[in-house]
Amino acid sequence: MRFILISACTLAVYAGPALAQDANQTQPAEQQIQSRGVDYARDDSDRERARTYARETQRMMRERQGAQENETQNAPLPIGETVIVDNDDGPDRGD
Amino acid sequence: MRLLGVCLAAIAALVLAPPADAGESNGQPVDRFTLVEMANFSKQIEAELAQRGAYVAMVFRTGRDRSELPEGIRYTHGAFWVYTPIPTQGGGTQYGYAVYNLYHELDPVTVSNLYQDWPLDFTRGDTVGQVGVIIPNAEMQQRIIDVIASPYFEALHQPDYSLLSNPADGRYQNCNEFMLDVVSSAIWQTASREQIKVNLDAYFSASRVNLNFFQRWVGPLIDQRLRLDDHYGEIRTATFASIADFMLAFDLAEEEQIFEIDAPFSLAEDTAYPPSAPAPAMAAE
Numbered sequence: 275m276r277f278i279l280i281s282a283c284t285l286a287v288y289a290g291p292a293l294a295q296d297a298n299q300t301q302p303a304e305q306q307i308q309s310r311g312v313d314y315a316r317d318d319s320d321r322e323r324a325r326t327y328a329r330e331t332q333r334m335m336r337e338r339q340g341a342q343e344n345e346t347q348n349a350p351l352p353i354g355e356t357v358i359v360d361n362d363d364g365p366d367r368g369d
Numbered sequence: 370m371r372l373l374g375v376c377l378a379a380i381a382a383l384v385l386a387p388p389a390d391a392g393e394s395n396g397q398p399v400d401r402f403t404l405v406e407m408a409n410f411s412k413q414i415e416a417e418l419a420q421r422g423a424y425v426a427m428v429f430r431t432g433r434d435r436s437e438l439p440e441g442i443r444y445t446h447g448a449f450w451v452y453t454p455i456p457t458q459g460g461g462t463q464y465g466y467a468v469y470n471l472y473h474e475l476d477p478v479t480v481s482n483l484y485q486d487w488p489l490d491f492t493r494g495d496t497v498g499q500v501g502v503i504i505p506n507a508e509m510q511q512r513i514i515d516v517i518a519s520p521y522f523e524a525l526h527q528p529d530y531s532l533l534s535n536p537a538d539g540r541y542q543n544c545n546e547f548m549l550d551v552v553s554s555a556i557w558q559t560a561s562r563e564q565i566k567v568n569l570d571a572y573f574s575a576s577r578v579n580l581n582f583f584q585r586w587v588g589p590l591i592d593q594r595l596r597l598d599d600h601y602g603e604i605r606t607a608t609f610a611s612i613a614d615f616m617l618a619f620d621l622a623e624e625e626q627i628f629e630i631d632a633p634f635s636l637a638e639d640t641a642y643p644p645s646a647p648a649p650a651m652a653a654e
Contacts, residue, residue, distance in 0.1 A: 321523070324485035327453040327467045328518035334452075335424050335511055348422035348507075351452055353415055354463040357408045358455060358487040 401496040402634060410632040411488035414450075414500055415466050417630055424452045425510040425517075427548055428468075429501040429609040432494045435637075439578050443641060444501050444609045446470075447545045448491060449517065469517060471547040473530040478594050481530040481542065483523065498635035501609040501642060503616055504626035505552075512555035521560040525550045531596040533578055536607040537570035538599040539563060545607040549573070552612075556621070573615050575605035613642065 400407070418426050429444035438445070448470040455463045468491050473481045492500075505513060516522055531541035536549055539562050553565040553573075580588070585604070589595040597604065616622035629642050 320485055321483070324467065324469060324483075325518055325522075327455070327485070328451060328469075328514055328522075331424055331451050331453045331514050332518050334454075335514060339511075351419040351422055351424075352464050353419040354465050355412070356463060357412060357489055358463060358465055360487055360490060 400493055402498065402632075404493070406498075406632065406634055407492040407495070408489050410495070410498065411492040413632065414492070414502075414630055415488055418450060418466065418502070418504070419452065419464075421504060421626065423450075423504045423510070423626075425505060425513050426450045426466075427503040427505070427552075427612065428491065429545075430491060430495040431497050431499075434496060439580070441576060441610065442578065442608055446494060447501075447548050447609065447612075449513070449548065449551070450488070450491075451514065451517065469522075471526065471542070471544040473543075473594065479530050479596070480528050481526070481544075481547075482528065483526055483547075497637050498632035499629055499637035499640075501613075501629050502627070503609075503613055503622055505616065505622050506620070506626075509552070509555060509616075509621045513551060516551050516554050521554055522551065524560045525554055525562060525565075527562065530594060531599065532592070532594040533597065533600075533604055533606045535599040535605060536573060536575050537566055537605075539566045540599040541596055543606070545609075545612065549607045549612055549615075552616075552621070556619070572619070573607075574611060576608040576611040578604040578606055580604055610641075 402410075414428065418428075426449070427447055428450050429447040431438070431444045431446070433445055435443065448468050450466040450468055452464070453467050455465055455467065457463050466488055468486050468488060470484045470486065470491075471481050472484050473479070504510075516525075526547060527539065527542035529541050531543060534541040534543045534546045536546045542550070549569065550562060550565055553569060554560055557565065557568055559565065585597070589597060613622075613627045617624060617627065624643065627642050629637075629640050631637060631640065
């Protein structure tokens, strides 16, 4: 019984500082990302925004199909160098 | 006696990792690596998809160390990556990928929602530095984007969340099952989940998850996301591997378009896709 109690407490003691350290370490990196990232223009609604992007993709795919049937099917797509940073105030998403 | 119960619960909560965190939350990102590393990795993935001409891809990551996952399960979260022009605040346009996820909420954890975010948000939840990718063939990409752009996309969402949802049963859904439902809607041209579940039961072979006695019977008492009453006998769920097999079996993707991408700092010990790929070099400590 005593062993179980000690184990639980020991894990809690180790986990606490470790998590705190991680949080501190990310702050300078956060600033670095902000300096090289680009905020996207926010729309009113997340779902409407998502659908708008998908419709743009639909349009681009159809244009490409129409332009040349097979030759450009798997041709590379241009892509920007900057990192898109979410400037939404909503929650971060992770594990 | 009560003290013993409390202690056992505390220990169990600390040591019982979910067997396969098939979906993920909208909580804080994992941030196992530095933010700069994650940003670079997100760009590396985008560049690889763009180089292959992918408008729509299915990308998977793991938010837990592989040692904590059941045998055969490599990833815990999957989402659609969709190539699109993104208007920026400066008035310009950034071409890149928007990410379409199903995440479970933090409170209550048994409810999920659909979120569109960005590649960096995706890689911030990665703990290994490796992602799995399925690029559907051109026709399937077109069909999938047609679903994503339509109200069917939301109609296919089942908010009742389970970590190990059974893809042949409509009661619950996790992120992988949601992707599978969208793919199925694109294949069979229906938004009826009932019809999709019937078809998946007939044509989709889900991955078997081996849970020990403790995980199967005590796990649901500790983690509300482990709802297993949609399973009959074996626990089976949709994974990167089973979705990849499904896509290959029905000619929905080419074999060379199912692969894994390693970050320069990857901790992954192997590369399973394509099967002939050499093992990645271990990252320097």
